Amino acid sequence: MPIVECDAVNKIYQQGRVEVAALQDINLHIPEGAFIALAGPSGSGKTTLLNLIGGLDTATSGTIRVVGKSMAKLTQTQLAQLRLSQVGFVFQSYNLIPVLSAQENVEFVMLLQGIPAAERTGRARSILDTVGLKDKYKRRPAELSGGQQQRVAVARAIVANPAIVLADEPTANLDSKTGQGLLELMQQMNTERNVTFIFATHDQMVMQYAERVVYLKDGRIKTDTLKQHRDKVEPK
Amino acid sequence: MSIEVKMAWRNLWRNTRRTVLTIAAIAFACLLLVFMLSWQFGTYDVMINTAVGIHSGHLQVQAKGYNDKQAVYQVVPDPASVSAAVAGVPQVTAHTLRAKAFAMASSARRTYGAMAVGIAPASEAAVSTLAKLIFEGEFLAKTDTDQALAGRLLAQNLKIGLGEELVLLGQGRDGSVAATVVKIKGIINSGQDVFDRSTVLIPLGLFQESFAMQGTVHEVVLRCRSLQDVAPVKLQLQDKLAAQIKSDTLVVLDWTELMPGLLESIKLDLVSGFIFYFILIIVVAFSILNTFLMSVFERTREFGVMLAMGTTPGRLTRILLFESSSMTLIGILIGALAGAAVTQYFAVHGIAIADAAEILREFGLPERIHPRLSILSVTIGSGIVLVITFTTTLYPAFKVRRLIPVQALRA
Numbered sequence: 001m002p003i004v005e006c007d008a009v010n011k012i013y014q015q016g017r018v019e020v021a022a023l024q025d026i027n028l029h030i031p032e033g034a035f036i037a038l039a040g041p042s043g044s045g046k047t048t049l050l051n052l053i054g055g056l057d058t059a060t061s062g063t064i065r066v067v068g069k070s071m072a073k074l075t076q077t078q079l080a081q082l083r084l085s086q087v088g089f090v091f092q093s094y095n096l097i098p099v100l101s102a103q104e105n106v107e108f109v110m111l112l113q114g115i116p117a118a119e120r121t122g123r124a125r126s127i128l129d130t131v132g133l134k135d136k137y138k139r140r141p142a143e144l145s146g147g148q149q150q151r152v153a154v155a156r157a158i159v160a161n162p163a164i165v166l167a168d169e170p171t172a173n174l175d176s177k178t179g180q181g182l183l184e185l186m187q188q189m190n191t192e193r194n195v196t197f198i199f200a201t202h203d204q205m206v207m208q209y210a211e212r213v214v215y216l217k218d219g220r221i222k223t224d225t226l227k228q229h230r231d232k233v234e235p236k
Numbered sequence: 237m238s239i240e241v242k243m244a245w246r247n248l249w250r251n252t253r254r255t256v257l258t259i260a261a262i263a264f265a266c267l268l269l270v271f272m273l274s275w276q277f278g279t280y281d282v283m284i285n286t287a288v289g290i291h292s293g294h295l296q297v298q299a300k301g302y303n304d305k306q307a308v309y310q311v312v313p314d315p316a317s318v319s320a321a322v323a324g325v326p327q328v329t330a331h332t333l334r335a336k337a338f339a340m341a342s343s344a345r346r347t348y349g350a351m352a353v354g355i356a357p358a359s360e361a362a363v364s365t366l367a368k369l370i371f372e373g374e375f376l377a378k379t380d381t382d383q384a385l386a387g388r389l390l391a392q393n394l395k396i397g398l399g400e401e402l403v404l405l406g407q408g409r410d411g412s413v414a415a416t417v418v419k420i421k422g423i424i425n426s427g428q429d430v431f432d433r434s435t436v437l438i439p440l441g442l443f444q445e446s447f448a449m450q451g452t453v454h455e456v457v458l459r460c461r462s463l464q465d466v467a468p469v470k471l472q473l474q475d476k477l478a479a480q481i482k483s484d485t486l487v488v489l490d491w492t493e494l495m496p497g498l499l500e501s502i503k504l505d506l507v508s509g510f511i512f513y514f515i516l517i518i519v520v521a522f523s524i525l526n527t528f529l530m531s532v533f534e535r536t537r538e539f540g541v542m543l544a545m546g547t548t549p550g551r552l553t554r555i556l557l558f559e560s561s562s563m564t565l566i567g568i569l570i571g572a573l574a575g576a577a578v579t580q581y582f583a584v585h586g587i588a589i590a591d592a593a594e595i596l597r598e599f600g601l602p603e604r605i606h607p608r609l610s611i612l613s614v615t616i617g618s619g620i621v622l623v624i625t626f627t628t629t630l631y632p633a634f635k636v637r638r639l640i641p642v643q644a645l646r647a
Binding site: 051 | 238239240242243246247250537538541542543544545546547548549551640641642645
């Protein structure tokens with residue numbers, strides 16, 4: 001059963017008196033454990049689609065089901081609950097909470113889930129070790145490099161064992177080597193934990209790592225390519 | 237400390253200068269309120285004690301209805317029993333007897349209406365400040381029988397001086413004509429024109445004889461240790477009079493009933509003070525609202541991320557409210573403590589009214605006004621600041637509840 005189902009999804013924004021169709025007739029089914037890239041130029045609608053899947057925005061028409069739940073039928077609180085339990089986010093500009101340390105940023109999601117303090121600390125440190133940030137627990141975001149901050153963001157996204165991680169241009173602010181390291185990390189999470197990763201990207205490297213690339217242009221799906229094998233990526 | 241509390245606390249210090257300035261504004265408003273309220277309470281004490289000293293005493297025992305009609309026949313029939321009852325109340329420091337009647341006062345040249353007051357000089361000096369308000373001449377002595385003190389303006393109007401004769405003509409308690417001749421022994425200047433324009437003080441014995449009082453008086457005037465003693469003494473005395481004298485024709489009146497005008501003017505002053513304080517607090521509240529709105533706007537994207545992660549709007553509001561209340565409480569605490577310290581200093585040392593010491597002394601007022609620090613003056617101002625600033629911060633704290641995650645993330 002697909003973990004994400006988009007059927008005849010349209011999203012229209014009102015800009016003054018003009019209606020702008022950000023997404024038109026999107027039909028997309030993503031199976032559990034997928035590692036998929038939504039590609040396309042700026043303004044193609046990939047971030048909008050990601051936001052709709054994550055319940056951050058609502059579709060103008062059509063149906064979106066995530067882990068079997070129809071997003072249109074959920075209240076804001078239920079959407080928040082769904083995001084908390086099933087969805088992790090990784091943003092282009094990291095978006096860590098600046099006043100919290102790396103460990104506290106990772107712990108924050110578990111705090112929202114009501115996990116006891118001792119367990120939170122253990123799990124946060126363990127995941128930070130996994131993403132290669134041992135001994136950086138107490139560092140604030142401003143004291144970490146871009147790559148390190150994005151690793152914290154990935155750790156934050158997966159620490160609560162979500163079913164899906166939605167990553168919006170996760171490598172855009174990183175150099176290629178750091179970006180590749182991060183993609184390998186996410187690929188590892190995908191393989192080991194069977195977490196579904198959906199990327200919105202125009203980075204070729206991300207597309208090379210993805211097993212399926214959905215190409216959008218002007219709010220429509222132009223191509224949907226399923227690779228037999230993931231491309232072998234050479235460090236740049 | 238939970239992550240939320242840490243977060244709120246650290247957010248507070250993200251922009252140290254802004255937070256410090258906001259806390260300083262709250263603290264300053266609080267300091268000012270504590271001091272100003274204490275100053276007002278202090279001046280009210282002076283006003284009341286001065287008025288009580290000249291006129292009414294803290295409490296009076298009178299015949300029922302006398303305070304309204306002031307008829308000469310409405311008397312305390314057995315002043316000795318009332319004196320005995322009063323003497324047994326420990327908070328009462330002194331008491332005296334008075335009798336009053338309207339009379340025509342005639343000098344050799346002029347005639348004016350006056351209030352003739354019979355006083356017992358020795359006990360009067362212990363109860364009131366009249367003895368200290370002598371402008372010219374001397375206060376009455378216990379042995380004086382036909383001498384009088386006149387108010388400064390009355391003496392001026394009558395064109396009468398020390399040693400000159402004054403004729404008093406009025407109506408006695410029994411309806412007979414009351415007439416007596418007295419010699420001016422002193423001129424009184426209380427600074428209160430109504431009193432100075434209309435009062436003639438004569439020995440109580442002479443008054444009782446002239447006005448056919450037959451040993452009765454109109455007022456038994458009491459002085460208590462402090463204003464705070466007035467209410468309990470009043471209750472105690474009411475019970476005592478009822479039990480000992482078994483009279484329901486006597487009433488115990490406190491200074492607020494005896495001088496309702498004074499109480500009204502204090503209330504009026506307090507209200508105008510509060511209007512000023514309210515404006516001050518509103519100005520401070522707007523500055524806090526501005527600070528807090530700025531702080532919330534700056535972090536819209538951060539809130540978007542938190543909402544995307546699954547933070548409920550209610551939780552976001554709680555974090556913000558914790559932030560704002562910490563800031564407010566720090567400001568209030570600093571302001572209240574600093575205000576109490578400053579007020580306490582001036583409560584001990586007093587504040588001299590520049591160039592007015594001599595005039596004040598002349599009217600029996602203290603040369604220095606001492607603000608009165610009390611729990612009330614510290615808590616009222618701080619409480620109002622707390623309520624208004626907290627209410628102000630509710631707006632931005634609840635505004636974040638309306639954030640739409642996707643829009644907040646684009647901010």
